[in-house]
Amino acid sequence: MKKLNIFILCITFCVSSCLKVKVAENDVLIADFEGDDYGEWEITGEAFGSRPAHGTLPYQNEVVGFLGNGLVNTFNNGDITQGILTSPLFEIQRPYINFLIGGGNHPSQTCINLLIDGEVVRTATGSNVEDLMWHTWNVTSFMNKKSRIQIVDKHSGGWGHINIDQIYQSSVDESGNRMICEPIYHFKPESGQRIGDPHPFYHKGSYHLFYQPGWCHAKSTNLIHWEYLPRAMEVSRALGEEHLFSGCVTLDGFSNPMIFYTSIGQGKTEKEYAWIWAARGDASLIKWNKLNNNPILDEEQHSVKIWDWRDPFVFKHNDHIFMVAGGHLTPAPEFGRATVELYRAENDSLTNWKYLGILFEDQNTASGNIECPFLFQDNGYWALGISTFRGVEYITGSLETNSGVFIPKYRGWIEASRKHFYAPSITMDDKGRCLMWGWIQGLKDWKGCLTIPRVLRISGNGQLIQKPAPELQRLRCKHYTKSNIQLTDSKQILKGIKGDSFEIIAEFKDVNAKYFGLNLLCSNDGERSVAIRCDDKELNVNGLKIALNKLNIDQIYKLHVFLDKSVLEVFVNDGRACITRVVGYGKDDLGVELFVESGDVTIKTLNVWKMKSI
Known part of the structure; x- marks a missing residue:
């Protein structure tokens, strides 16, 4: 592997979790939509096309949160198309049916249904976002009955589409393992209100x-x-x-x-x-x-x-x-x-x-x-x-x-995330700074928030630089620091660091490994986390990738990340690239972990501050 002289990772966070999910051995997969077509599922109309989509379709906001390569996405030729996708008969063998859902919020028109004897006994719709989130049906009362899954798109107006992925039967309520928590130091609207474009x-x-x-x-x-x-x-x-x-x-x-x-x-x-x-x-x-x-x-x-x-x-x-x-x-x-x-x-x-x-x-x-x-x-x-x-x-x-x-x-x-971040705008203050806020869209019952204030500059080669406003350092409180941590093909949980309001600054040097980085919001069993995963070519933040070789930096890589409960903002190499994500996590998923795979790395310095609420 290419040897990097130094990698600096700065993370401010307030707990989030990973969308990585393993289907247990006793779970029963209904559909993961990874094939070249829909198999034995019955298609009517034009909305579903002839095969699963591979992510975002033309003129669609970025679709995120699905697993693997394929998913159901009815934005074929935009919102105007309609159709129904129906599964073959299957027997209900577990108490829960879990699935990922996104798209339009139009009950009975953009939805997924569970049919028994042709009747709808369970249904769910999207939240007018393209981010797929876990939803669970309790089907205990229907055990051993024959049923079908029906995915419906009967709406041709705004948000007239539905996104579905990873439908499976389980003994575990997957949506119960994930929660969207409102941030504590990002600007939010007054209670009960939604928020949109900032001015x-x-x-x-x-x-x-x-x-x-x-x-x-x-x-x-x-x-x-x-x-x-x-x-x-x-x-x-x-x-x-x-x-x-x-x-x-x-x-x-x-x-x-x-x-x-x-x-x-x-x-x-x-x-x-x-x-x-x-x-x-x-x-x-x-x-x-x-x-x-x-x-x-x-x-x-x-x-x-x-x-x-x-x-x-x-x-x-x-x-x-x-x-x-x-x-x-x-x-x-x-x-x-x-x-x-x-x-x-x-x-x-x-x-x-x-x-x-x-x-x-x-x-x-x-x-x-x-x-x-x-x-x-x-x-x-x-x-x-x-x-x-x-x-x-x-x-x-x-x-x-x-x-x-x-x-x-x-x-x-x-913004590299392109979905959770939208419609930013700017103002100039008396210090000559150009300050920008963007809109972080809400999920489920959460109404959304604005990003932290960012100071904008333009580099000598015309590249935009975004940095968090230094005023936010006033929110730092309890401090943890450590230096010269050496890891080889291993993980290290940071003992004594648990919670959901932190700033983390880490320096990685002498990197000779395939992957290295941080796992945030780790579950006690190690099955869930929000991964910030690095190599010498790209940065992967909870499934979203940035090519590091496009940042025009030779030897030093820097990240500055604000993770505020379900809101995660990552600044790369002094703000030359940024990622904003909204993530769900379990109420006990509060661990922080350093890791390295297929090689070794030295964490030169590690600083952690707990963050105060505003």
Whole structure:
């Protein structure tokens, strides 16, 4: 194996678990969908295709959490297709049926059913996420009866698909071994609310987080402790408004606070027609009044038709104020030719705007559509952030606002996970820092949260650098440290370190092994964990891989990971790549373990801090 001089691993975590599952010897497999076709299962309709899918399908958000290579994924040709997949008869021989499920939340329309004598006796549906999670049916009362599994897709609207994998009978309730726990030091919405796209804004010594749905609001003076404030705006149905979606907060030419946002009119759909509306705020950013002359931008100002036009972001350059918004050129309901449009303010009150044209058109057809674009300048480059069907990416290059031209140089992922992380946005503070938050989508009954605040920079070669804001170090408390730990083909549980709120920093050196790394949230029997697994070519975080040889670093590899109960954020090599994951774990799965396989490694230093709640 290639010898690495040093590998530095920094992990901040608050307990999570691994999706690695072993089917016990006495379990009965119904289907794992690893074959070239569906075997004896009966197919009707077009949604299932002729064989299992191998992961994410075109124009679909990233599908994660399935086992092996194959799964049922009915996003064939999008949500419009429908169908039913029915298993052969089988006998119920165990008290539980476990399976992985994701996709749309449409009971009886996107679902999996257990049929006995043709009647539905158990059913389950997705949670409007592409992450497959364990679900269990207690079938004790049906022991020894003949039954079938029926997978249904009868919905053609949004989230009109279902994902299923690894159906088996067992004496163990698999879903009972996994739980999704709310984080304790990530920003969360008020109790009972969901959270969506963030719209951060720094103003007069305070950090403000506006966020969807519906422009909720909170503020902080230290990036750690947050005060919930009244919602900034409500839908103005008396003015013909039906929805208010994402946008940004900025200052006009007179330093007055303004919100620009996507407004959908009554009787309109966001795919076909949208407006850009604006509101003015007071100095406290609490009271907002929508402008009398809304909309300030409509689609009539474009020289071409922009579909799914949305998410304005305002920035300043060369004494002018500009706006970008996202969309695509391929007519709905299809997607393609994803674009970012550019506009220039023609007055200081920001009520008159001129359309300058298409700033950027994505040549990757799989991107489909662009949402939540943002721009900032650093180190001689402009960085354009975009959220697409492929995930969240950045493009660095040069910007010519006079001609409305963006010339790309370097393209990469803002987030390698692409699923749990979406729709980030930025603000500049009084320290000259560009701060970014992203949306971490919730699972099951959990409503989601925002990422920790990240400081963005652009390297000399145009690569985006993301680092956790140093203010988070104030959350460190109990400290554990050790150095020069030598391992050869072995594992070592860190004694005395258990719990679900930690920061871990580890340095690996003299690596001469096939794999090495950390297992987090280890179960007492060693069967479950969240693995951070490394070699000299790639990093694997709980099943998601990053090619390390693309990071342009010769000898030193660094990770900085925040694991906050079910939320895991990993920063690679001083923030040159990042991964965000949401994971489930057992209530007693609290161990931390070092490991090495097929060789040896030295852990130069190990530091662990317990983390405080906010």
